Amino acid sequence: MRKLLLVAFAALVLAGAVVASLAYWPISETVQLDEKTGDAGRGAYLARMAGCIACHTDSANNGAPLAGGVALPTEFGTFYSPNLTTDVEEGIGSWSRKDFARAVRQGVSPEGKPYYPAFPYPFYRRLTDQDIADLWAAFQTVPPVATPSREQEVPFPFSFRDGVKLWRAVFLKPGPFKPEPGKSERWNRGRYIVEGPAHCGACHTPRNFAGARQVELKLHGAEDLPDGDVAPPITAEALLDNGWSRQTLAYALKTGVLPDGDVFGGSMGEVVRDGTAFLTDEDLSAIATYLLDQE
Structure with missing residues (x-):
């Protein structure tokens, strides 16, 4: 019994040390910003x-x-x-x-x-x-x-x-955006939007047990999203197999209307209503160019 108590006490002490070390572990990086005038x-x-x-x-x-x-x-x-x-x-x-x-x-x-x-x-x-x-x-x-x-x-x-x-x-991986050499400016603009501010992979990439994205399955779709939503795969192969073109994809992101006349529902409907519907035609074309991997 005494040994069990000692083991339990040691475990508590170790747990306390871990908690304390996490609490005092600094994670903030030095912020260096160029002095730019905001628009x-x-x-x-x-x-x-x-x-x-x-x-x-x-x-x-x-x-x-x-x-x-x-x-x-x-x-x-x-x-x-x-x-x-x-x-x-x-x-x-x-x-x-x-x-x-x-x-x-x-x-x-x-x-x-x-x-x-x-x-x-x-x-x-x-x-x-x-x-x-x-x-x-x-x-x-x-x-x-x-x-x-x-x-x-x-x-x-x-x-x-x-x-x-x-x-x-x-x-968490570091990641300022770096253009892909050999790709067009429009393709790289689309990649920046998809992988950066628009964070398409947050919904369209499956996650592991810890809730982190499975990067090897980027844009391969995901289930068990909030409110029971399912995000389909939006890889170039999947989109092309489903008959998407650059024009129809850009139009759907602008209006929410699919090529067959149906409309986006659920979370994607909200994404269009509050987000992509406000994007320029140039940026919508860039997104479609990147997702379809077309120049």
Whole structure:
């Protein structure tokens, strides 16, 4: 019995040491931003492309723009999007541009805490300094709304926020965008949008037991999405096999209307309504060019 007690005590001490080390493990990288003048108009366009409006505006309950509160139910719990308005107490009104860049590209709060990867910062790491400046300028135009962000409904052990640091160490890859040599400017623009701000792989790539994307199956489709949605494969092979062309794909992303006259439903319908419908024809063509791997 005494040995069992000693083993149990040692295990508790070890667990406490692990918890303490995680709590004090710094994960924030030094933020270095070129001094660029932000364009609020371009930033608003990027916010649409990146899904900020859709994810942070509770339209179903007539919520104020970017005031948060949109639920994302997952197998790890239900996450709620936070308030991104300029309110000093409840939003991001007290943040600096460097705080914003750290949050968006690193997934780290101004206090140094990791954000859950329900926030697609693994994709936003590809945003340029100009993108950050433009987004920041756009967010400064959002009226303040004093709506508190909802607490995440995540059970233990996922509720231990510092445990996300272990997830990051294993699965988070660095990644400023680098154009693919030998590919056209339009193809690379499409790749930047798909793999960066539009974060298409967040839904169209299957995930492993830890909720990380299976990169070897990029864009091969996924099941068990929030609200029971299923995302089909959108690899070039799958799209071509299903009869998509660059013109029909760009048109569907603009209007939500499929080649057979049906329309996108579920989450993809929301993506079109709040995001891709606002993109330029040039960017829609670039997305289609990349996904179909055509020049």
